[in-house]
Amino acid sequence: MDELPRSLAEFERRFPDDRACARWLMARRWPDGFRCPGCDHDRAWELSRGLLVRQCARCERQVSVTAGTVMHRSHLPLKLWFQAAWLVATHSNGISARQLWKQLGLGSYKTAWLLLAKLRRAMVDPEREPLFGLVEVDETTMPFRGRDDPVAAKPGRAADGKLLIAGAVEIRGKRPGRARLQVIQDYAAATLGAFVAASVVKGAVVVSDGWSGYRTLKDVKHDPRVVGAMAAHVVLPWVHRVFSNSKRWALGVYHGLRKKHLQSYLDEFVFRFNRRRSPPAAFARLLGLAARHKPTTYKMLISRA
Numbered sequence: 001m002d003e004l005p006r007s008l009a010e011f012e013r014r015f016p017d018d019r020a021c022a023r024w025l026m027a028r029r030w031p032d033g034f035r036c037p038g039c040d041h042d043r044a045w046e047l048s049r050g051l052l053v054r055q056c057a058r059c060e061r062q063v064s065v066t067a068g069t070v071m072h073r074s075h076l077p078l079k080l081w082f083q084a085a086w087l088v089a090t091h092s093n094g095i096s097a098r099q100l101w102k103q104l105g106l107g108s109y110k111t112a113w114l115l116l117a118k119l120r121r122a123m124v125d126p127e128r129e130p131l132f133g134l135v136e137v138d139e140t141t142m143p144f145r146g147r148d149d150p151v152a153a154k155p156g157r158a159a160d161g162k163l164l165i166a167g168a169v170e171i172r173g174k175r176p177g178r179a180r181l182q183v184i185q186d187y188a189a190a191t192l193g194a195f196v197a198a199s200v201v202k203g204a205v206v207v208s209d210g211w212s213g214y215r216t217l218k219d220v221k222h223d224p225r226v227v228g229a230m231a232a233h234v235v236l237p238w239v240h241r242v243f244s245n246s247k248r249w250a251l252g253v254y255h256g257l258r259k260k261h262l263q264s265y266l267d268e269f270v271f272r273f274n275r276r277r278s279p280p281a282a283f284a285r286l287l288g289l290a291a292r293h294k295p296t297t298y299k300m301l302i303s304r305a
């Protein structure tokens with residue numbers, strides 16, 4: 001994958017206008033040259049009314065470069081989307097709608113908010129690969145605040161103003177691989193089993209703290225490491241680090257979490273964590289482009305012969 005610009009000046013040189021952005025998108029979507037999705041013909045006309053639409057030279061089908069991306073049918077200029085995605089991808093802690101509004105000189109805060117919401121929604125790739133290999137799994141709680149109260153806890157509720165979170169992290173040698181975080185309703189075996197089934201590939205080895213909720217796991221090998229509650233961070237170091245980093249991040253960036261949006265915050269944290277070594281992949285993903293051309297090393301890792 002090509003280098004992402006490392007500075008705003010580089011970004012401006014690389015993407016000076018909508019045309020440059022459209023060309024970059026073309027190259028992403030058809031790395032081996034244009035192919036008509038209707039008839040597989042390899043020649044197309046650029047329609048004069050815009051760079052975003054090509055017309056197949058054989059069947060005359062019109063193909064939009066932005067179809068299937070977050071930019072499709074947007075009234076905002078392509079370059080604005082690129083700038084926003086670049087800012088979001090390169091800010092290690094994330095950027096607020098207010099910051100985006102100021103930095104891009106957008107007309108209204110609402111425009112910035114909607115733009116950011118769309119980019120955030122693109123953070124979860126529906127076709128993402130489940131975690132594989134050795135995977136630490138555990139649960140934790142996160143405090144949330146209500147609509148008005150700064151550090152609210154609704155009395156009488158389960159877990160007292162805290163939301164339950166399940167987490168999983170791949171272990172790659174001495175380092176963490178990818179992570180998943182999900183809001184869960186309870187610690188029941190069925191709930192935890194569903195989380196593992198959705199997040200971890202069949203045949204993987206799941207390391208847990210031995211909680212009974214994991215005893216009935218299917219399709220994965222289970223390695224319970226019962227050592228008593230105090231030492232859970234010793235046997236499950238990475239999932240615990242992800243838990244504490246995500247809590248700190250939520251407090252620092254969002255000043256505490258709102259219950260309604262918790263899963264989307266977790267998705268954003270996981271998005272940054274999983275792409276911490278690959279800003280270009282983050283940039284492409286934010287624009288709604290799936291990483292179809294995965295690096296060989298990753299392909300080798302996921303081959304489960």
Ligand SMILES: [Zn+2]
Binds near residue numbers: 037
């Ligand atoms: Zn065609």
